[in-house]
Amino acid sequence: MRRSNRSRERDAEAKPTLPSPTHNTPVTRVCLIGEDGVNLQYELLSRETSREALATYDLERPFENALAVRTVSVGAAVSLLNDLQWYLTRFVEECLVQEPSIDDEEWLSRGLAEQLRNGDVDPEETGEFCKVYGLERPDTSEEEDTARGPGSGSPDDEADEDGSGHPGSAAPELESTDESADESTEEPSERSSDRGVATAFGPQRLVEPLYVRRTDGDLPEYDLRDVEETLVVRLTEAEFTQ
Numbered sequence: 001m002r003r004s005n006r007s008r009e010r011d012a013e014a015k016p017t018l019p020s021p022t023h024n025t026p027v028t029r030v031c032l033i034g035e036d037g038v039n040l041q042y043e044l045l046s047r048e049t050s051r052e053a054l055a056t057y058d059l060e061r062p063f064e065n066a067l068a069v070r071t072v073s074v075g076a077a078v079s080l081l082n083d084l085q086w087y088l089t090r091f092v093e094e095c096l097v098q099e100p101s102i103d104d105e106e107w108l109s110r111g112l113a114e115q116l117r118n119g120d121v122d123p124e125e126t127g128e129f130c131k132v133y134g135l136e137r138p139d140t141s142e143e144e145d146t147a148r149g150p151g152s153g154s155p156d157d158e159a160d161e162d163g164s165g166h167p168g169s170a171a172p173e174l175e176s177t178d179e180s181a182d183e184s185t186e187e188p189s190e191r192s193s194d195r196g197v198a199t200a201f202g203p204q205r206l207v208e209p210l211y212v213r214r215t216d217g218d219l220p221e222y223d224l225r226d227v228e229e230t231l232v233v234r235l236t237e238a239e240f241t242q
Helices: 005-014 040-045 050-053 074-083 084-091 108-116 138-147 153-161 177-181 237-241
Strands: 028-034 066-071 094-097 107-109 127-134 206-215 230-235
Touching: 028 040, 028 074, 040 050, 040 066, 040 084, 066 074, 074 084, 074 094, 074 108, 084 094, 094 108, 107 108, 108 237, 127 237
Parallel strands: 107 230
Antiparallel strands: 028 066, 028 094, 094 107, 127 206, 127 230
16 A cells, blocks of 8 residues: 555654764874883873773874873863873873864874963964974884883783882882872783774884974974974974973
8 A cells, every 4th residue: 555645754754863973073182102111001001090091082002102092172181181190290201182173183282282271372373383203113123122111021020020010110209109009910911991002003103303483384394304204293382492
């Protein structure tokens, strides 16, 4: 039996309209660059407090000895960095924030991201002061040495020797009583949060930053090393002149 056009129209009106999925919604990224000689992934994921702070994010590895996550806004990015402050002062050389509404390739320093969040600077005023890193792909042997950190032993061996369960950690005088109490002896490689770290981007290394000032919308060419790619980080004026 054929249904009338009016009946089909009534059925169409009765069906709820589902929102379209937003798979490509721009998000703010946070990237932590580890100190030389520090295995950043291990240090952050072997400690309960920092591991829990990162547990809700999908971790990425855009550069050598770095971790990156995606957040919903600059404010959320700054809040995450504040939550991780204890670890940032001990294991992280640089904190970067990328806000696609400002630029989908260039990054912001943590200080500039905070100024932007607080309304102390307008988005169009963030691009004058910059530093440009060269991007190099390290040798495999160098990458393995960096991943192991100081000392020739494996993480398991070092953990057994000192009983701490977290090799390469900061000196004892830097460890607070509260943080020491909630350290986890579980190996990072056994945790689901560690298995989620993506390596598809390749472990390129940030080398020799060149401090430059944008003139008429253009940045001077990076000439400190012979590299094919660079990474631009926008700075506050104070960071540029210090």
